[in-house]
Structures are given as structure tokens and as C-alpha cells.
Amino acid sequence: MTRVEFFTGPAIAPQINRLSALRIAVFQEWPYLYDGSLSSEQGFMEGFAQSTTAGIAIAFDGDEPVGASTCLAMTEEDDHVTLPFREAGLDLSKFCYFGESVLLAKYRGQGIGVRFFELREAHARTLPGVESTTFCAVQRPQSHLLRPADAIPLDNFWRRRGYLPTDLICTMRWKQVDSTEKVENRLRFWTKRL
């Protein structure tokens, strides 16, 4: 039996170790292809747990976390994430940023991803001044060699949650499962007015 719970602040900390392993496992797959390390993941999560605006939805099967999805006030995000918003003259304080969603494959298609959006949007509504939510998705060519034959683009899933793609693009560098060095990836922002 799966359930999804939402955690903020200090309540995130006890989940960090098991969540980091889960995130690493799903990040290695399509579409992230991120070859991460447990220590950098734990470092990220520890910093995240200290933020007063951070929230994380976690899906559990019994006691075991099987999926997670983060959010944070855009004002607290890293410069490389906020750059396109600042360049476009947008007010960061009006946005809540939704970070990565990860869910083990066997739990997909059961409504957990929908719940991740509902819970994060409910959290965003509690943040003073926030009017919109946003996330960015890595852009991968259809012809990418590591694209699974059965991979379904999430564009329609996001549109059905009320999100629209924007012209805002950020770049992030990470070491991929198919590279020896860090690779620059382009990610497109999608937004929704709450």
C-alpha cells in the first residue's frame, strides 16, 4: 500500500539517507542520466532541509521511500537556476520552484506524480507573495541513444496539471552515465499561475 506524505524543515532531515540513495538510483535513468554520488546528494539534501521554504513530498511503500519531489522558494534557488528569470526581469519572490521528481518505475501510473504536484502547489500557496509555480525539464533529442523505446514525453502530463512551457532556459552541468566529464544540459522552464 503506497501513501504520499509532505515534509518541511527539520522533519526532512531523518529521511535524507534513504532518500539520497533513491534519488541517485532514479537520476541515473532516462531522462536525467545523472551519474551522481551519495555524498554530494546527502550534502544537497542537508542544505535543503535547513531552508524555511523547502518542502518535499515522499511516496512510501510501507516504511520504504519509493519516490520524492522537492520544492523551494525561487528566491532561495541557486544563481544558475534563477538566471533566466532575472534576465527576463521577473520578480523571483513571486515564484516557487519545483525541483526534481523521482519515482521508482514500478510505482508509476498510479497517481503518485499527480499527488506530488498537488502537495507542492499547496505548499507554494503558503509562501508569502508566491503567485506561480515553476519547474524545468531537461531537453533531450528524440534520437538520443539512451532514450528507452517506451519512454513517453511528460509534456502532456504537465499540461494536464496546468503547466505551460516558457522561453526561459537554464543550463546545468552534471556528469552523465554516458560521459567521463560534466556535460552542459539545457533545461526549459514550465510555469503555472496558482
Ligand SMILES: CC(C)(COP(=O)(O)OP(=O)(O)OC[C@H]1O[C@@H](n2cnc3c(N)ncnc32)[C@H](O)[C@@H]1OP(=O)(O)O)[C@@H](O)C(=O)NCCC(=O)NCCS
Ligand atoms: C514524472 C513522474 C514522477 C510521474 O509520476 P507518475 O506517478 O507516473 O504519474 P501519475 O501516475 O500521477 O500520472 C500519470 C497519469 O496517470 C493517471 N493516473 C493513474 N492512476 C491514477 C490515480 N490512482 N490517481 C490519479 N491519477 C492517476 C494520472 O491522472 C496521469 O494521467 P493524466 O496526465 O492524463 O491526468 C514519474 O514518471 C517519474 O519519476 N519519472 C522519471 C523521472 C522524471 O522523468 N522526472 C521528471 C523529470 S523533470
